[in-house]
Amino acid sequence: MQAWQVHESGEPSEVMRLTETAPPTPGEGQVLLRVRAAGVNFPDALLCRGQYQVRPPLPFTPGVEICGETADGRRVIANPALPHGGFAEYAVADAAALLPAPDALDDAEAAALHIGYQTGWFGLHRRARLRAGETLLVHAAAGGVGSAAVQLGKAAGATVIGVVGGAGKAAVARELGCDTVVDRYAEDVVAAVRQATGGRGADVVYDPVGGDAYTQSAKTVAFEGRIVVVGFASGTVPSPALHHALVKNYSILGLHWGLYPAKQPELVQHCHAQLTELAARGAIRPLVSARVPLAEAAAAVQRVADGVTTGRAVVVPAPENGAVA
Template identity: 80%
Template sequence: MQAWRVHENGEPGAVMRREEVAVPEPGPGQVLLKVRAANVNFPDALLARGQYQIRPPLPFTPGVELCGETGDGRRVVTTAALPHGGFADYAVADAAGLLPAPDVLDDAEAAALHIGYQTGWFGLHRRAALRAGETLLVHAAAGGVGSAAVQLGKAAGATVIGVAGGPAKAATARALGCDLVIDRHAEDVVAAVKAATGGRGADVVYDPVGGEAYRQSAKCVAFEGRIVVVGFASGTVPAPSLHHALVKNYTILGLHWGLYAQRDPASVLDCHRALTALAEQGAVKPLVAERVPFAGAADAVQRVADGTTTGRLVVLPEGVRP
């Protein structure tokens, strides 16, 4: 079969190699899946660089999220069991983690419904307890993770302010349904949020960026607001001031979705049922910006790593037309 593999750590575009390899053998409690579509995630770039919290043995195939087909013909979404990831004709996954792909979504959309939307659901609902009528601020609103949070925020009845970088990404954020979009390249984010909320600030901040975005969040979060720390796409891990959180009465919440899969798998299934219902209602629909031919997988991961993309890039197996 064809697979993209990483033999040494480095930038994805340099270290991912397309190779002919044997079909992987599933281990105990695992299943072999025929890959129908594999979503590109920022962790795929971190895996290639050797910077992710999980470091699979070299060589490995990245592609942590996919829509696949089981041996008995079921169409499922899941996370791959590394080192046999989704950028290949076949991948391996834990049988307990298989979730039914929503019929209303095609393979590429279904592949993109999983990690980003699960993260958004747990972050906004379980961690931050977002309520209808509150103001939600989403950083990187045009990206794969941010676009999911925008849609989930709107579905929850929140007023959504999206932050994006540049006119093209700002236009994408508007099309997603943001009530207000702030171009961080051209506007003062803190001042714009304060102006839009009458000086109060955002009740919930969803931050997959870190660095400067977190600094802005702390300055424009409302009284008794919640900042959900999702990741550090900027490459800079902030050092929050607990004194500032104390005097301003806001909460800093961490969100590591993978821990729910490990410690409370039933909640992941419940979340998937809720997401499927929202998809069936048309309230959420993954923003698949590009269906990438298999030959372009390494370039796609590099573009996500460089932060030049909007929405989701989804890699299709050899022989599947974009």
């Protein structure tokens, strides 16, 4: 089979190599899956750089999120068990963690559903307890993680403010349903959010960016508001001023979704049921901005690493037996 492998740490476009190799052999409790589609996530870039919290042995195949097919023909969503990731024709995954792919989504959309939307659901509902009528501020609202939070916020009845970088991403955020869009390249984010909220600020801030975005979050969060720290795509990990949180009376909430499958897997199943229902009624649909063949996976990961994509890029290996991607 064909698979992308990383033999040394570095930029994805430089260290990912497309090779011919034998299909992986499942370990105990694992299953072999034919990859129907593999979502490209920022952690894939971090894996290539050797900067992710998990460091698989070299060489490894990145690709942490797939829609796959079991030997008996079931279409499933899975997080491949590294080092045998999803940017390949076959991957392995833990059998107990497989989730049914929603019928309402095609393969590429299903591959883009799991990590981003589970992260959004846990961040907004489990951690921040977002309520209908509240104001939600989403940084990087046109990206893969941000676009999921925008859709989930609208589905929950929130007023959504999306912060983006550039006119093209602003247009995408409006199409996603943001009530207010702030272009950080052209506007003062803090002033724009205060104006949009009548000076009150956002009840919930969803921040997958860190750096300057977190500084803006602290300045725009409302009284008794909640800042959900999801990640640091900017590359800068902020140092929160705890005296500011005390004086302004807001909460800083960390979210590491990857802990839930191990510590509370029943919540992952519950979340997937909620997401499946939302997809069935059209309230959410992953924004797949690019569907690329396996040969272009490294370039797709590099674009995500460089922060120039909108929504989610998905790698779609050549379908077998007429399978629709």
